[in-house]
Amino acid sequence: xxxxxxxxxxxxxxxxxxxxxxxxxxxxxxxxxxxxxxxxxxxxxxxxxxxxxxxxxxxxxxxxxxxxxxxxxxxxxxxxxxxxxxxxxxxxxxxxxxxxxxxxxxxxxxxxxxxxxxxxxxxxxxxxxxxxxxxxxxxxxxxxxxxxxxxxxxxxxxxxxxxxxxxxxxxxxxxxxxxxxxxxxxxxxxxxxxxxxxxxxxxxxxxxxxxxxxxxxxxxxxxxxxxxxxxxxxxxxxxxxxxxxxxxxxxxxxxxxxxxxxxxxxxxxxxxxxxxxxxxxxxxxxxxxxxxxxxxxxxxxxxxxxxxxxxxxxxxxxxxxxxxxxxxxxxxxxxxxxxxxxxxxxxxxxxxxxxxxxxxxxxxxxxxxxxxxxxxxxxxxxxxxxxxxxxxxxxxxxxxxxxxxxxxxxxxxxxxxxxxxxxxxxxxxxxx
Numbered sequence: 001x002x003x004x005x006x007x008x009x010x011x012x013x014x015x016x017x018x019x020x021x022x023x024x025x026x027x028x029x030x031x032x033x034x035x036x037x038x039x040x041x042x043x044x045x046x047x048x049x050x051x052x053x054x055x056x057x058x059x060x061x062x063x064x065x066x067x068x069x070x071x072x073x074x075x076x077x078x079x080x081x082x083x084x085x086x087x088x089x090x091x092x093x094x095x096x097x098x099x100x101x102x103x104x105x106x107x108x109x110x111x112x113x114x115x116x117x118x119x120x121x122x123x124x125x126x127x128x129x130x131x132x133x134x135x136x137x138x139x140x141x142x143x144x145x146x147x148x149x150x151x152x153x154x155x156x157x158x159x160x161x162x163x164x165x166x167x168x169x170x171x172x173x174x175x176x177x178x179x180x181x182x183x184x185x186x187x188x189x190x191x192x193x194x195x196x197x198x199x200x201x202x203x204x205x206x207x208x209x210x211x212x213x214x215x216x217x218x219x220x221x222x223x224x225x226x227x228x229x230x231x232x233x234x235x236x237x238x239x240x241x242x243x244x245x246x247x248x249x250x251x252x253x254x255x256x257x258x259x260x261x262x263x264x265x266x267x268x269x270x271x272x273x274x275x276x277x278x279x280x281x282x283x284x285x286x287x288x289x290x291x292x293x294x295x296x297x298x299x300x301x302x303x304x305x306x307x308x309x310x311x312x313x314x315x316x317x318x319x320x321x322x323x324x325x326x327x328x329x330x331x332x333x334x335x336x337x338x339x340x341x342x343x344x345x346x347x348x349x350x351x352x353x354x355x356x357x358x359x360x361x362x363x364x365x366x367x368x369x370x371x372x373x374x375x376x377x378x379x380x381x382x383x384x385x386x387x388x389x390x391x392x393x394x395x396x397x398x399x400x401x402x403x404x405x406x407x408x409x410x411x412x413x414x415x416x417x418x419x420x421x422x423x424x425x426x427x428x429x430x431x432x
Contacts, residue, residue, distance in 0.1 A: 032076075034401045034432050038062025046088070050076065055101060058402040058426055060328075061086045061108075068092065068112075075101025075121060077404060079426055080108055082328045087111060097121040099148070102355050104404060104424050106327045113139055116182075119147040122355040122368075124406070124424045126153040127327060132160040132174065132194070140178035140218070141191075147182040149357035151368055152189050153423060159194030159234060162211035171197050173214030173234035173259065179222040180266075183357055185366045187227045187421050188322060191216045193234035196256035196284060210237040213259030213281035213303060219311070221266035225366050226276045227420070228320035233259025233281030233303035244293030251294050252287025258303030262313070269311025274365075275320035278305035316364060321345065323409040323421035331395035331430045339378060339387045341411055341420075347378040347387055348410040355406050355424075365419035369408045380413070393427045401429040 035049035035057060036042055043049035046069045049059045058077045061084060068090025069078065075097060080086040087109040094103050094116045101121035105114070110130045116123050125142075132141040141157040144150050162171030173194025177186070196211025213234030217224065236256030243250045258281030264271055280303030287297040306313055321341040329335045339347050356370035381387050396403040405427055409420035 032056035032058070032400060032402065034428060035059045036062070036432075037066070038064055046078065050074070050078070056400075056402075058428070060426075060428070060432070065089060070095070071103055072096055073098070075103060077104035077106075077402075077426055078108070079104060079106045079328055082326070085109075091115065093117070094119060094123060097123070102404065104426065106424065106426075113141050113143060115143040115145070116147045116150055117143075117145045119150070121149065122357070123147060123150040124153075124355060124422075125151065125155060126424060127155065128152075129156040131158050140175045142177045144177070144179045144182045144184050144222075146180070147184070149183055149355070149368075150179075151185040151187070151422060152177075153187045153421065155186075155189045157189060157191045159192065159214040161194045161234075162197035162214075162237075172212040172256070173197075175215040175218045175259075175263075176231070177216070178218045178220075179224055180220040181222060183223040184219075185225045185227075185357075185368065185422075186229050189226075189229045191229060192232040193259040193281060195234045195281075196237040198237045198284075199240040199253040199256070199287065208240060209254040209297075210239045210256035210284040210300065212236050212257040212300065215259050215263045216261045216278070217271075218263045218265070219269045219271050220264075221268045221311075222270075224269075224271045226262075226271070226273045227365075228275045228322065229273075230277045230279065231261040232279040233261050235259070235282045236284030236300040236303075238285050239287035239297045241287045242289045242294050242297070243291060244289060245291035246293065249293060252289050252297040254297040255284030255286045255300035257281075257300040258283045260304050260307045262306045264306070264308040264311040264313060267310040269308070271311070271313045272316055273314070274316040274318060280304050318364070318416055318418065321347075321409060321411050321418060321420040323349075323407065323423055325407060325423045325425055327424070328426045328428065329393055330428050330432065331393055333393075335391045335393050335425060335427075337389045337391065337407065339381070339389075339409060341381045341385060341387070342416070343381055343383050343385055344413050345381040345411050345416065346413040347381055348412070349376040349378065349389070350374075350408045350410055351376060352406050353404060360419060363410065363417050363419040367408065367419050368422035369406055393425075396427060396429050401432055403427050
């Protein structure tokens with residue numbers, strides 16, 4: 001199909017505040033260099049490449065297993081190369097990123113956790129799996145603190161199971177996502193709280209219960225927007241089985257509570273959900289008594305879809321629309337955008353080199369793009385519900401080897417107006 005570059009103002013009333021202020025022109029923001037990481041590459045560790053990077057640089061990682069990574073005060077991209085399988089065994093920390101800078105993290109498997117702290121700029125995380133297998137069990141798989149503009153696309157977040165010993169209560173599992181004093185958008189993410197740990201038991205009758213399941217999402221004084229996600233509370237675990245046959249008296253303990261799929265705390269929390277499934281965690285069973293000297297312990301309580309000690313939660317109507325596009329492409333290669341929407345929708349793309357966060361009641365969602373930008377009209381969506389557009393990305397500016405392109409799907413039609421998926425692609429020079 002032949003997309004049309006046009007003005008939203010031909011379709012959208014000019015009274016819309018957020019769109020009325022955008023200057024729809026196209027410019028390319030100069031990006032930096034490319035730092036290759038891997039066996040036989042100039043950098044053998046991710047951290048050494050990050051340390052050598054300047055704003056706008058891309059740390060391009062080949063297949064392999066690497067340690068931790070810290071991005072401190074820089075606006076760079078940390079991405080797996082096309083087709084690469086990249087695993088980090090250590091913690092990934094993004095911090096002290098000032099307004100106007102963007103950090104991109106994509107295509108990675110993290111075996112611990114990702115933390116965003118004091119980020120006034122933008123953070124774009126896509127196609128990552130965060131297992132949190134070895135982290136502190138009280139920490140979330142993704143921990144977002146004091147971050148103004150964070151988004152997660154097609155990510156799998158798994159909280160860690162609680163720990164404990166024979167003579168201690170089972171710890172609760174960690175949440176998959178914890179946001180505090182932050183703004184976070186999640187699109188097509190699977191978030192599961194960690195399971196609790198089985199309880200312990202000691203005489204004389206100390207109740208060391210099974211651990212509770214972690215929450216799928218915890219929002220504290222934060223704005224969180226979930227689209228087409230699945231948030232699941234972790235499962236509570238079995239209490240300690242007792243053995244009460246004289247002279248030994250080890251009492252059974254209660255099971256842990258199931259985790260909450262989405263929990264709000266703090267008076268200013270504001271969570272919106274569109275086309276999102278919430279699954280509570282199951283309750284742990286109580287410990288079983290052996291012998292006549294004690295009785296079996298009670299089960300824990302099942303989890304809840306939502307729980308709130310402050311703030312508001314809204315379930316938005318409508319079916320989510322989505323956009324898929326490659327994470328990395330070389331200049332001159334085709335870049336295919338695939339839109340999944342409803343028949344009759346009119347689909348547009350907003351393409352830009354800069355990212356931002358703004359809310360639009362008219363478009364019932366979060367805008368993650370900034371001016372200047374290019375608008376591409378894809379046209380009406382047919383009966384299949386799918387529409388594609390192929391772009392041949394221009395080379396990065398002269399003197400640079402990479403640039404960042406952000407694309408957000410905008411949908412009109414059928415009474416629906418929606419800001420949908422925002423995706424980020426790293427465009428490399430053909431020599432890279």
